[in-house]
Ligand SMILES: Nc1ncnc2c1ncn2[C@@H]1O[C@H](COP(=O)(O)OP(=O)(O)OP(=O)(O)O)[C@@H](O)[C@H]1O
C-alpha cells in the first residue's frame with residue numbers, strides 16, 4: 001500500500017504564504033496540572049513564529065504537540081494540511097521528513113563525528129547512496145559555516161558549533177518547516193547573534209520556522225510574529241514592532257527582562273505548607 | 281520522475297522528466313553512474329522538464345562530475361528552469377557546471 005503524501009516538490013508548488021501548520025484549541029494537562037489551556041496557532045510557508053514565555057510556561061510541551069510527539073488532551077494540529085494524530089503511522093513518518101527539529105545545545109550523538117551526525121536522517125530515511133550523502137553533508141555544513149569540521153567529535157566543539165551542527169542535521173532532508181527549542185540558550189552574545197542570523201538566513205530560503213526562545217533580542221530579530229505564553233494561554237500576539245510598542249505589563253516585563261511585574265516568581269504547583277502538612 | 285538516455289555523436293543526452301528529490305535521486309544516481317562507469321566523455325543533462333530539484337539532486341549531479349573529471353569527462357546542464365537554477369545558486373555550486381539554454385546548444389557549445 002502506498003500512502004499519498006504530497007512530496008516536498010509538490011509542497012514547493014504551494015503558493016508562497018500557504019498555511020503549513022495550524023493548531024486549534026490545544027489543551028494539555030499533566031497529573032491534573034493544566035499546562036496548555038486552549039492554544040491556537042498558525043504558520044505560513046516561509047514565515048517565522050516565535051513562542052516566548054517563562055520557564056515552565058509550556059513552550060516545549062507546545063512544540064512537542066505541534067510536531068506530533070505528544071498528543072494534546074483536546075484540540076487539533078494540522079501539518080501541511082494533514083491532521084496529526086489522526087493519520088496512519090506510515091503517513092506520519094512521511095510527514096516527519098518534511099520538518100526538522102533543532103534542540104537545545106544541538107542534541108548531537110556524542111559517539112558520532114560531525115559528519116555522521118548530519119548524515120543520520122539521510123541514512124535512516126532515504127535510499128541515497130553513501131557518496132551522495134557525503135556531498136549533502138558538506139553542503140549542509142557549508143550552509144552553517146562549518147565545512148571542514150566533518151571529522152571532529154561533538155566533545156571537541158564549542159556550544160555554538162554544536163548548535164550549528166544540530167541545525168545542519170535538521171536541514172539534511174531539505175525540510176519545509178523547522179522547529180527550534182531554545183536554539184541560543186547557553187551561548188554567549190556573539191554566538192547568539194550568529195545563530196540568530198542563521199535562523200533568518202534559513203527562513204529566507206522559504207523554510208517556515210517555529211522558534212521557542214527566551215532571548216528577547218534574538219526573538220525580535222527573527223520573528224515575523226511573536227506569541228507570548230502565560231499560564232497556559234497566549235496572552236499577547238503581534239509583530240516585533242507591536243511587541244516592542246506594547247504597554248501590556250506582562251509583555252513589558254518579559255521584553256524588558258525585569259524581575260518585578262505582574263509575572264509572579266512563584267511557580268510551585270502546591271503551597272509548601274499544604275504539602276508538608278498534607279501528609280503526602 | 282522518468283529518465284531517458286540517448287546517444288548522439290558519442291554524447292549521452294539524459295532527459296529527466298519530473299522532480300528530482302530525496303525519493304527519486306537514487307534512480308537518477310544509478311543512471312548516471314552507469315554512464316561515468318562507461319567513461320562516457322560528455323554527459324548532457326536535459327533539465328527542461330524538471331520543475332523541482334532538492335539537495336539530493338544537486339549532490340547527485342556533483343557526484344557525477346566527481347566521477348567524470350578523472351577521465352576528462354564533462355557534465356553539462358541544459359535548459360534548467362528557475363527552481364533548479366535557484367537551488368544551484370543557493371548551494372554556491374553554479375560555477376561547477378556549464379549551463380546551456382537548450383540541449384542543442386549544449387551539444388554544439390564549447391565548455
Ligand atoms: N512529560 C511530562 N510529565 C509531567 N509534567 C510535565 C511533562 N512535560 C512537561 N511537564 C510540565 O509541564 C510544564 C511545562 O513544561 P515545559 O517543558 O513545556 O515548559 P517550558 O516553557 O518549555 O520551560 P523551559 O523554558 O524551562 O524549557 C512544567 O510544569 C513541566 O513540569
Ligand SMILES: [Mg+2]
Pocket residue numbers: 059060061181
Ligand atoms: Mg522548554
